[in-house]
Amino acid sequence: xxxxxxxxxxxxxxxxQEVILRCVPISNHLYFYWYRQIxxxxxxxxxxxxxxEISEKSEIFDDQFSVERPDGSNFTLKIRSTKLEDxxxxxxxxxxxxxxxNVLTFGAGSRLTVL
Amino acid sequence: xxxxxxxxxxxxxxxxxxxxxxxxxTDSAIYNLQWFRQDxxxxxxxxxxxxxxxxxxxxxxxxxxxxxxxxxxxxxxxxSQPGDSATYLCAVSxxxxxxxxxxxxxxxxxxxx
Numbered sequence: 001x002x003x004x005x006x007x008x009x010x011x012x013x014x015x016x017q018e019v020i021l022r023c024v025p026i027s028n029h030l031y032f033y034w035y036r037q038i039x040x041x042x043x044x045x046x047x048x049x050x051x052x053e054i055s056e057k058s059e060i061f062d063d064q065f066s067v068e069r070p071d072g073s074n075f076t077l078k079i080r081s082t083k084l085e086d087x088x089x090x091x092x093x094x095x096x097x098x099x100x101x102n103v104l105t106f107g108a109g110s111r112l113t114v115l
Numbered sequence: 116x117x118x119x120x121x122x123x124x125x126x127x128x129x130x131x132x133x134x135x136x137x138x139x140x141t142d143s144a145i146y147n148l149q150w151f152r153q154d155x156x157x158x159x160x161x162x163x164x165x166x167x168x169x170x171x172x173x174x175x176x177x178x179x180x181x182x183x184x185x186x187x188x189x190x191x192x193x194x195s196q197p198g199d200s201a202t203y204l205c206a207v208s209x210x211x212x213x214x215x216x217x218x219x220x221x222x223x224x225x226x227x228x
Contacts, residue, residue, distance in 0.1 A: 031214065043159070043204065043218040056215055091158060095214045104149060104206070104214045108158040 002026040006092050006107035013082055014115055021077045021110045023092030032075045033093040033104070034067065036060070043091070049075065082114045117142045119207055119219035127225045128195055136190040136222045138205035143186045149216065150179050150190050151204040159204065163190070195226045 005024045013019050025032050034046040047057040049067055066078045075094075079086055089109045096103075118141045128134050138148070147166045151159040163172045163179040165188065171180040178191040188205055202223045206216035 033214065042220060043206075045215050045217070048215050093159075093214070103161050103164050104159075104216065105161065106151075106159040111156075 002105070004092055004094055004105050004107035006090075006110050008110055009108065010111045010113070012113045012115065015084060016081050019079045019082055019086075019112060021079075021090050021092075021112070023075045023077070023107055024073050025075055025092065025094030026105055027073070029094035029096050029105075031055075031095045032067075032069070033095075034077045035091045035093060035106075036088045037091065037109075038085075038088045046077075046090075079112075082112075084114050087112055087114045117207065117209070117217045119205060119217050121203075121205060121219040121222050123222060124220065125223040125225075127227060129227050130195060130197060132195050132226075133191070133193050134195055134224070136192070136203050136224070138188040138190070138219050140186045140188075140207050140217075140219075142209070143183050144209065145183060146208045146210060148179075148181055148188050149206045149208070150177075150188075151206060153202045153204060153221070155202075162203075192224075195224075197226045197228050200224055200226050 007022045032049040035043050037043045045058050047061045048055045064080045068076050089111050091109045092107045093104045120139050122137045145167050149164045150162045152162055153159050163174055165172045165181045176193040181188045202221045204221045205219045208214050208216045
């Protein structure tokens with residue numbers, strides 16, 4: 001069964017450092033997303049990406065965040081200067097574009113710990 | 116702002132019981148609703164997706180229903196097993212082409228052998 005893969009599974013970084021989280025979405029999907037889950041809290045939407053541009057972003061997704069699809073397979077989330085409150089599990093997801101088949105498929109997540 | 120609430124927050128049942136998890140949402144103009152399972156420290160696994168035009172979906176021992184007008188969905192699990200122990204999340208989408216979803220608060224289920 002096709003799956004979304006994320007790397008790294010866990011990253012520990014110092015406050016102020018740049019972090020890049022990587023994702024390989026399902027190959028025939030067209031929509032890509034990042035969600036995050038702070039420990040003990042709800043899963044929150046960060047950003048959606050379609051046709052090589054951001055289609056929607058939440059208020060959490062400020063200037064410290066950026067996304068990129070550098071080639072035909074990878075989808076990355078960059079945090080420029082990490083803060084303690086960025087510590088969370090970050091989930092990449094993808095979905096298709098056919099009506100009735102918008103099942104969101106999530107990766108296993110990347111746990112980010114900012115010290 | 117859309118709010119999605121799940122009741123109960125936690126549930127503990129003996130193996131073999133049938134159970135119902137509840138999800139309510141404040142804005143009934145949804146596009147679809149999806150139920151997910153999350154195991155501790157793991158990702159989210161899609162269980163069922165119900166389109167706004169549908170009333171229910173079934174997969175094995177799982178049945179999800181949707182009542183848009185009242186802003187509610189239920190996930191019914193038949194003959195529960197210890198392997199069903201996990202957190203169950205409902206997520207609501209308001210857009211058609213893509214899936215920006217709003218997640219509920221989750222129900223943590225423990226099935227006792």
